[in-house]
Amino acid sequence: MINKLSSEIHRNAVEKGFYAEQRNLGEMLCLIHSEVSEALEADRNDRYAPSDVGPILELDDAHFKTAFEDNVKNTFEDELADILIRVMDLAGYKQVDLEKHIVAKMRYNAQRIAKHGKKY
Numbered sequence: 001m002i003n004k005l006s007s008e009i010h011r012n013a014v015e016k017g018f019y020a021e022q023r024n025l026g027e028m029l030c031l032i033h034s035e036v037s038e039a040l041e042a043d044r045n046d047r048y049a050p051s052d053v054g055p056i057l058e059l060d061d062a063h064f065k066t067a068f069e070d071n072v073k074n075t076f077e078d079e080l081a082d083i084l085i086r087v088m089d090l091a092g093y094k095q096v097d098l099e100k101h102i103v104a105k106m107r108y109n110a111q112r113i114a115k116h117g118k119k120y
């Protein structure tokens with residue numbers, strides 16, 4: 001599921017022209033970080049999406065765009081989605097098997113000591 005979504009996200013980014021020129025890995029990582037900062041700012045400004053965006057997803061494209069911009073865009077939840085979209089696009093670009101890496105890391109983390117031996 002995750003790899004399928006990564007491929008779809010990356011394919012969309014290619015179609016939208018984000019890969020028209022050679023990508024710079026450092027820039028791509030910084031753009032992921034910029035979305036993290038946007039999530040922080042959304043929280044600082046108490047910008048949260050409605051608890052259920054299901055009804056918005058049911059709208060036709062024309063009404064969806066307006067409803068999304070009015071209720072979801074630039075909220076904390078929207079920025080979390082942006083973080084994952086950028087990470088998954090990068091995984092698709094670099095052909096990283098994100099599913100297996102997440103499973104492997106979770107299994108490794110489960111065997112680590114509390115707080116992985118750190119203060120926090």
Ligand SMILES: [Mg+2]
Nearest residue numbers: 035038079082
């Ligand atoms: Mg954003």
